[in-house]
Amino acid sequence: ETGVTQTPRHLVMGMTNKKSLKCEQHLGHNAMYWYKQSAKKPLELMFVYNFKEQTENNSVPSRFSPECPNSSHLFLHLHTLQPEDSALYLCASSQELIEAGTHYNEQFFGPGTRLTVL
Amino acid sequence: AQKITQTQPGMFVQEKEAVTLDCTYDTSDQSYGLFWYKQPSSGEMIFLIYQGSYDEQNATEGRYSLNFQKARKSANLVISASQLGDSAMYFCAMREDSGYSTLTFGKGTMLLVSP
Numbered sequence: 001e002t003g004v005t006q007t008p009r010h011l012v013m014g015m016t017n018k019k020s021l022k023c024e025q026h027l028g029h030n031a032m033y034w035y036k037q038s039a040k041k042p043l044e045l046m047f048v049y050n051f052k053e054q055t056e057n058n059s060v061p062s063r064f065s066p067e068c069p070n071s072s073h074l075f076l077h078l079h080t081l082q083p084e085d086s087a088l089y090l091c092a093s094s095q096e097l098i099e100a101g102t103h104y105n106e107q108f109f110g111p112g113t114r115l116t117v118l
Numbered sequence: 119a120q121k122i123t124q125t126q127p128g129m130f131v132q133e134k135e136a137v138t139l140d141c142t143y144d145t146s147d148q149s150y151g152l153f154w155y156k157q158p159s160s161g162e163m164i165f166l167i168y169q170g171s172y173d174e175q176n177a178t179e180g181r182y183s184l185n186f187q188k189a190r191k192s193a194n195l196v197i198s199a200s201q202l203g204d205s206a207m208y209f210c211a212m213r214e215d216s217g218y219s220t221l222t223f224g225k226g227t228m229l230l231v232s233p
């Protein structure tokens with residue numbers, strides 16, 4: 001496996017279900033991200049993990065719960081979702097400098113999980 | 119106010135022609151980076167090109183070049199010699215020095231390349 005992988009690629013769930021999205025990066029990066037992409041809206045950053053510590057949580061509802069057990073894996077646990085949560089969920093990773101500087105490394109994205117909430 | 123503005127919802131170009139996708143940005147940071155990504159129908163976001171705010175020359179990567187006009191706060195993507203495989207959504211994104219690790223994306227431009 002190379003790059004960033006995501007499973008499952010497609011997921012249909014009811015509002016009372018509990019499911020998890022999985023992301024794995026094989027690039028040796030130290031930062032991982034969850035994004036939500038809804039129709040006709042820009043990508044929305046949901047969570048950021050740097051060195052396994054969550055550094056950003058952009059006012060995401062508590063029905064989305066991230067988990068980063070190590071620098072290569074990132075999960076997004078879902079429970080009691082709403083139909084408006086249907087979207088493409090993208091995972092990304094990057095190699096971040098220990099100190100912020102003027103050199104920015106690009107984020108590498110996975111193929112996404114297409115989520116439909118019924 | 120939007121930080122990244124892409125004013126072209128859709129663009130059409132014929133194969134082998136050049137096309138410019140517009141992007142303007144808004145930031146008060148002196149240090150920032152600008153990125154372009156391509157998203158084919160498969161969904162994966164593919165990194166194309168990067169321009170740093172202190173880079174004096176426009177970035178180029180193969181058929182992609184970035185027309186960076188700092189005073190106008192624009193970072194247009196130029197694709198030369200378009201190919202059918204270039205048909206996709208294209209997103210401009212910015213990373214500000216104050217927004218450590220995070221990218222802000224525009225709404226995207228759908229590019230369709232015809233034979």
